[in-house]
Amino acid sequence: MGIEINNETFVNEKEILSMDFIADYLKLIAEPSVKPSTFKRYQSSVKNRLIAKFGHMKSKNISGKNISHYYHELLKEGLTEEFIQYLHSILKLAYKTAVDWKYIKNDFMDNVKSPNLMKKDIETWSIDECNTFLNRMRKQKIIYLCYTI
Known part of the structure; x- marks a missing residue:
């Protein structure tokens, strides 16, 4: 001291x-x-x-x-x-x-260490699932524009 x-x-x-x-x-x-x-x-x-x-x-x-x-x-x-x-x-x-x-x-x-970020598995749509979604949205013309622009 x-x-x-x-x-x-x-x-x-x-x-x-x-x-x-x-x-x-x-x-x-x-x-x-x-x-x-x-x-x-x-x-x-x-x-x-x-x-x-x-x-x-x-x-x-x-x-x-x-x-x-x-x-x-x-x-x-x-x-x-x-x-x-x-x-x-x-x-x-x-x-x-x-x-x-x-x-x-x-x-x-x-x-002090903070916890490491864990990698998260991200699930994405397949091409077929994307096309199905867009086809359904095409019927609702205004919403469809949001997804195709």
């Missing part, structure tokens, strides 16, 4: 709850930097997913393991990898800010 003080790298980690810190992050950092519609989505996701899970914990007590375990829970719940990556990006920015504001000493999010 003495070396950290001499090097001016000492951080007295704050006793702030995650819900309070993330509220500050949203208001001071996220809101001014995104569109209002994006911000509303941030707020909803943060409230329903992040604060619901971690809001009662002190920011300094959350670890990468906590977050990785939560991602696993969300996958089991049936949430998509895309949505979990969205939450991951919010957490990364929020906890980078926590380090900048000297609320926490280390950015544990640097060591």
Whole structure:
């Protein structure tokens, strides 16, 4: 600790709850930097997913393991990898800010991996199915124009 003080790298980690810190992050950092519609989505996701899970914990007590375990829970719940990556990006920015504001000493999010996107099989129509569809749409002339232009 003495070396950290001499090097001016000492951080007295704050006793702030995650819900309070993330509220500050949203208001001071996220809101001014995104569109209002994006911000509303941030707020909803943060409230329903992040604060619901971690809001009662002190920011300094959350670890990468906590977050990785939560991602696993969300996958089991049936949430998509895309949505979990969205939450991951919010957490990364929020906890980078926590380090900048000297609320926490280390950015544990640097060591947290979000789930990989799984390739999804895409089913497409065969030529016969496309022709059947277009033939049926041809009978409805206005709709048919939408599909042939």
